[in-house]
Amino acid sequence: MTALDEFRATLTAIAERSAAVKHTCANEESTKHFLILPIVGALGYDYTDPFVVQPEFAADFRDNERERVDYVVMRDGTPIIAIECKKAGADLAANRGQLRAYFSALQSVRLGILTNGTLFEFFADCETPNIMDTEPFVTLDLEAATRAPIAPDVLEALSLITQSRFEPEMVAEAAGERLIAKRLRTVLTDEVRQPSEELCRLALKRVGVKNVHHASIKSRYTGLVRAAFEEALIMPVLEKLRAERAGSRDGEAEAGETSRRVITTDRELAVYRYVCRRLAYLAADEHQFAAIERVRYQDYIGKFVIYYDQIRKGRICDFIEGRDGYDKFVFPAPHGEIVTNSMRDIDEALRTVFAERVREIGAPGPAEMPIQQTA
Numbered sequence: 001m002t003a004l005d006e007f008r009a010t011l012t013a014i015a016e017r018s019a020a021v022k023h024t025c026a027n028e029e030s031t032k033h034f035l036i037l038p039i040v041g042a043l044g045y046d047y048t049d050p051f052v053v054q055p056e057f058a059a060d061f062r063d064n065e066r067e068r069v070d071y072v073v074m075r076d077g078t079p080i081i082a083i084e085c086k087k088a089g090a091d092l093a094a095n096r097g098q099l100r101a102y103f104s105a106l107q108s109v110r111l112g113i114l115t116n117g118t119l120f121e122f123f124a125d126c127e128t129p130n131i132m133d134t135e136p137f138v139t140l141d142l143e144a145a146t147r148a149p150i151a152p153d154v155l156e157a158l159s160l161i162t163q164s165r166f167e168p169e170m171v172a173e174a175a176g177e178r179l180i181a182k183r184l185r186t187v188l189t190d191e192v193r194q195p196s197e198e199l200c201r202l203a204l205k206r207v208g209v210k211n212v213h214h215a216s217i218k219s220r221y222t223g224l225v226r227a228a229f230e231e232a233l234i235m236p237v238l239e240k241l242r243a244e245r246a247g248s249r250d251g252e253a254e255a256g257e258t259s260r261r262v263i264t265t266d267r268e269l270a271v272y273r274y275v276c277r278r279l280a281y282l283a284a285d286e287h288q289f290a291a292i293e294r295v296r297y298q299d300y301i302g303k304f305v306i307y308y309d310q311i312r313k314g315r316i317c318d319f320i321e322g323r324d325g326y327d328k329f330v331f332p333a334p335h336g337e338i339v340t341n342s343m344r345d346i347d348e349a350l351r352t353v354f355a356e357r358v359r360e361i362g363a364p365g366p367a368e369m370p371i372q373q374t375a
Contacts, residue, residue: 007042007159008150014038015145018118025088025117032070032085035117039140040083044163045073054079059102069102072109079106080168081161083113090116096134099123103132110168111161118142122161124175135182137175147362153178189289192280195225203228230277264297268304271319271327272297274343275306275350282351291358303330308357316353317346 018035025031037047047053057072057079073081084099086092092114103112103125112123112132121136138157140150157178160171191199200217203225204210212221276295283289294309295316304321308314318330322339329338335349 004152004155004159007162008155010042011039011140011142011150011155011158012145014042015142018142019146022088022118028085028087031088031117035088035142036083036085036115039115039120039142040071040073043158043161047071051077057082057106059105067102067105069099069106072106078108080109080166081111081113082106082109083115086114086116088117092116092119092121096121096123096132100132104130111166111171122157122175124172126172126176126179133175133179135179137178137182144362185286189283189286192226192229192289193283195222195229197222200225226281227277230280231273264299264304265321267321268297268299268319271304271343272306275316278343278347278350279354282347282354284351284355288355288358295354308354309361314357314361316350316357 017038021034025034040047040053045052052074054072054074055070056068059067059069059072059082069082070085071083072079073083082099082102084095084102086095096114099112099114100123103109103123107130110125114121114123114136118141120140120142122138122140123132123136125131125133126137127133138154140154140158157174159165160167160174195203197214197217200221201212204212204221209221276292279292279295280289283292291308296307296309298305298307298311302320304319305311306316306319308316315332317332320328320330322328325341326339327341329340329346329349330336331338331346331349331353335353338346338349340346
């Protein structure tokens, strides 16, 4: 087991324990003791040693009003990390200003942690020295860690904060890269949903279409660019799955199986591709957009099932191909059956059910996606 694997195992164990005791944390003090300090310890800082972790550290040196940060991590007698704690369930976004003030008051602090015991936000000063960035460069969600493995990039970022590796300059550099990557993902996600005129003109220019009128961009080309963008993102994944599935079938024994084998039709595959592309447009946030890669299918005799991550718990809909141009989509209640010759008629049910499945199952871990199967 590697050091990162051990680190993940430690954090996961704490996450599972936190889930079991969270309901007992009715105030800030119990949240600190039962939920927050174990994570401080997992990062390698001995919170029982006052030379390493000090509680209620003065963070404002005005004579008439002295503010105190809940904990500071010390190095050679100097505070280097400020930790602001809120009670379990508190809204962290509403309390970032308080941590930012402490960050500025303590000039030696280069890392700020804001937490409610289950969500830990980590801030650096990569944009302006001694001014805390407005958004966290990494977030540890303990509730999500009980449902799926902590993502490798999150784990690597957290490892830079541990006692054995913490170097402010290295953390600031890594934080800057992660923030830029996060903003780029947001920009690209927005462009997938609704391509800007600038992107449309750039794409059209690359394929030889120039001097397009503004009205034509809006009425004609935006939809084309959006569809192409969706396919460019989704199709490589789908083609890889299809190739893996074909390779798996090639290895099956042929004798006695021909009459019982389910054949996935071109129409069923087209529906699956459409659902993935459409979800890229319907996704409500970056979390849902990233989850699209875990949408899969399984073919049965008489129906084609599209699901998220888990075949039973994650079922999105059943597709039954029609013979008269009208196909049937069967969604979980309250949506039920939708018989239509226009795929757009399933948008609302598709959007709602997919959001529910992502919320119920959570974000999958980094393990490879299994091969599609038929039965």
